[in-house]
Amino acid sequence: KQEVTQIPAALSVPEGENLVLNCSFTDSAIYNLQWFRQDPGKGLTSLLLIQSSQREQTSGRLNASLDKSSGRSTLYIAASQPGDSATYLCAVMGPSGTYKYIFGTGTRLKVLA
């Protein structure tokens, strides 16, 4: 059974810092991994999707890497801003034959001005 863990559970940093959020999963036979942000009281917004054949994806100040063999992904946020404050969730699709996402419990990020 696929399990997804995110560390740390919460993080508070001053504005301008670069930071790394971690996601690990137990079954490496995945189709893809997706990073989302969730703002309080709202739905989820997809940030980056990495297919199983890819090593990383970049969008603006965000960079996500995937090491499928070790069951890990990291989300790197450069030059953090107060507007980045949210809960960040990673989700994996798979293993093979299943097309549902299993979500981690998230990292709650607060960027202080």
Place this chain on the structure above:
Amino acid sequence: GAGVSQSPSNKVTEKGKDVELRCDPISGHTALYWYRQRLGQGLEFLIYFQGNSAPDKSGLPSDRFSAERTGESVSTLTIQRTQQEDSAVYLCASSQRRAETQYFGPGTRLLVL
């Protein structure tokens, strides 16, 4: 274009009543997912529809839960004989095809008294 919409946005019901939640996916999206998020917890997969294929119902917690989708249009999630533990935010997401970026609706907040 329009995003994923869900209705109602909030629903308060009494224990034992049936409720019906609605999801309108993005037009042309063949895949549709339902998730549940209890307070302070992660997202739990409930059910997944892909085109006209048989849905993956493996996440439905009990036979009180059911969902329907006609073709590639609207989906309804029905909870019969609601219990207090059904209180949660129910989120719907759609994607153009399975294993692609998911777009989430704002959710329906269900409170069972």
